[in-house]
Amino acid sequence: MNVVSPSAPSRRAGGVNIDGCPSFLADRMLGKLARWLRIMGYDTDYANEMDDDSTIAGIADDQGRILLTRDRNLHSRKGVKSIYISAVEIEEQLRTVVSECGLAYDENRMRCSxxxxxxxxxxxxxxxxxxxxxxxxxxDHFYVCGTCGKIYWRGSHWARISGVIDVVLARGK
Ligand SMILES: [Zn+2]
Incomplete structure (x- = not known):
């Protein structure tokens, strides 16, 4: 398997995690979207540059992840739950996933970007x-990735990120 998968995926059909949240697999062109979904707390893997369409579709199906793609052929493949991302701007891309899946933002649930x-x-x-x-x-508090060890804190960057997510969520309803 060529997908970066640091955490064991929870297996459940329909792209829904054990905790009731959807999990995602972003295609090669949507790395930025993957990082934003991780910040919002959603388990999001990113397809490897070298993976072909059938490998990507197979991973999404095996792991019960919703495929996020800018590729119409990949989107129309049978047996794979996917969302076609037509937008180029990251805010609009995020808004598409938020509204399709009813995503929420809990800043205590973030994943490592x-x-x-x-x-x-x-x-x-x-x-x-x-x-x-x-x-x-x-x-007083810091946030540590259990996989790669990266340390986060709530600096000015964090406030900017939360601001963008707030805007997306307000318009995503
Ligand atoms: Zn990490």
Whole structure:
């Protein structure tokens, strides 16, 4: 299998995870959309550059993921649940998935935007020496990816991201 799959996918038909949330597989052209869905907390894998259509469709079907694609042929394949993403702008792409699947945003449920790993909240003392001292001093809580170890905190970047998601959700209803 050529898909990055750091977390064990939960198997259930129809692209719905054990926790009731849909999971996704983004095609080669939708890497940015995959990262945004991870930030929103949705289990989203990203198809490898080298995977052909039948491999991608097979992975989506096997793992019960909803395929997100800009490829009409892939979208119309039988037996694969998919959403055709016609928009070019990321906000519009995200809005398409939000409205098709009724997605919500729980900022305590985010996944790692780099690797799709599950993120847990941790105290300042646990990341001491791993982030700049100025950042360490300004934040009480940090968020650590259980797979790749990337550390996140709620800086100005986070506020910008949340702002974009809020806009998308408001218009996605
Ligand atoms: Zn990670």
């Amino acid at each position: 780099l690797c799709n790993g599950v993120i847990s909240i941790t105290g300042r003392e646990k990341v001491s020496g791993l982030v700049e001292s100025g950042i360490l001093a300004r934040h």
